[in-house]
Amino acid sequence: RKEVEQDPGPFNVPEGATVAFNCTYSNSASQSFFWYRQDCRKEPKLLMSVYSSGNEDGRFTAQLNRASQYISLLIRDSKLSDSATYLCVVNLPGGSYIPTFGRGTSLIVHP
Amino acid sequence: SAVISQKPSRDICQRGTSLTIQCQVDSQVTMMFWYRQQPGQSLTLIATANQGSEATYESGFVIDKFPISRPNLTFSTLTVSNMSPEDSSIYLCSVRTGGIPYYGYTFGSGTRLTVV
Numbered sequence: 223r224k225e226v227e228q229d230p231g232p233f234n235v236p237e238g239a240t241v242a243f244n245c246t247y248s249n250s251a252s253q254s255f256f257w258y259r260q261d262c263r264k265e266p267k268l269l270m271s272v273y274s275s276g277n278e279d280g281r282f283t284a285q286l287n288r289a290s291q292y293i294s295l296l297i298r299d300s301k302l303s304d305s306a307t308y309l310c311v312v313n314l315p316g317g318s319y320i321p322t323f324g325r326g327t328s329l330i331v332h333p
Numbered sequence: 334s335a336v337i338s339q340k341p342s343r344d345i346c347q348r349g350t351s352l353t354i355q356c357q358v359d360s361q362v363t364m365m366f367w368y369r370q371q372p373g374q375s376l377t378l379i380a381t382a383n384q385g386s387e388a389t390y391e392s393g394f395v396i397d398k399f400p401i402s403r404p405n406l407t408f409s410t411l412t413v414s415n416m417s418p419e420d421s422s423i424y425l426c427s428v429r430t431g432g433i434p435y436y437g438y439t440f441g442s443g444t445r446l447t448v449v
Contacts, residue, residue, distance in 0.1 A: 268439075271437070325375040
């Protein structure tokens with residue numbers, strides 16, 4: 223089983239739609255969690271950290287479910303500019319905090 | 334957050350040759366990371382480069398194939414040696430930002446390598 227798993231998609235949604243992605247992780251001792259965004263032919267950029275209590279940043283909401291070992295990203299009122307690949311990132315236990323990246327979920331928002 | 338300048342942005346190389354990728358950071362950082370991202374795949378950590386010591390390589394990556402230099406706290410290079418078409422990939426350097434445990438990672442713009 224892979225350490226971090228994501229549905230690669232693509233998720234194809236109209237503008238204004240709400241879309242959610244999940245990411246599961248295998249190591250229950252994982253310590254911190256993130257969502258990154260990667261545009262085509264660009265480097266990944268941090269979108270948001272995922273806190274235990276859940277957190278929101280504008281149209282984006284991230285949730286952590288430790289019992290079921292998954293994190294989620296909800297995007298409300300999708301924009302064309304949200305089209306990208308969303309990478310789930312998990313910091314494994316241990317002092318080095320080396321991140322493990324999921325394969326990413328592709329989102330296409332169409333007019 | 335840190336700003337990373339990575340070059341070259343892309344290259345097409347003959348098999349059997351070597352390519353050195355450079356990353357310059359605008360601030361001093363203890364650790365720099367080198368990743369590979371193959372088409373349609375996630376990022377795979379190649380090695381962690383610390384200033385003043387040997388790089389730490391992940392399983393499946395060896396120093397002879399991917400020698401790394403870290404001469405100071407703002408600069409690192411990764412060499413892809415004796416290249417084959419299987420080495421065609423995007424190579425990214427990265428530095429850590431933020432604090433425990435919510436480290437974030439800033440990436441260079443990547444080097445798109447094609448080996449022919």
